[in-house]
Amino acid sequence: MTAQSYRRMVNAGNKIVVGLQRLGVAFGPMQLLTVPGRRTGVPRTFPIAVNPIDGQHYIVQAYPKAAWVANARAAGEVTLTRGRRTAAARLTEVPVEERRPLLRKLVADSPASVGKRLTTGLADAPTPDAVAAAAERIAVFRIDPVSA
Secondary structure, eight states: OOHHHHHHHHHHHHHHHHHHHHTTOOOTTEEEEEEEOTTTOOEEEEEEEEEEETTEEEEEOOSTTOHHHHHHHHHOEEEEEETTEEEEEEEEEOOHHHHHHHHHHHHHHSOHHHHHHTTTTTOSSSSHHHHHHTGGGSOEEEEEEOOO
């Protein structure tokens, strides 16, 4: 499967996940991340996995050039929706050296599909060490709640 056909398949799957989440169907670690576009300011919604690691919650970039990453860097604050619950959150990008142990733990403690997802141009192999070694190419954000 080429990278382009894989990306088309992922985009089609994302539309299904967004539709189900908007209907109130929450499943797995998936949530909807809504963030203003960095150039237009128009809200953009992306399905993402929220990963609990060592008592914190993180979002990890799974694909190169993911638009949500650039938008989140520019906006700082986002909205996360799971089923019918929505909350504002602040995303704090984790420095590269702090990403390595988080990525290693994520891949080691998750199903094999998590590591494989990170080999779409980011990591060389789906192993904990290979993913950790690719930390400079994989954006990791810690989710901090926004107090009202």
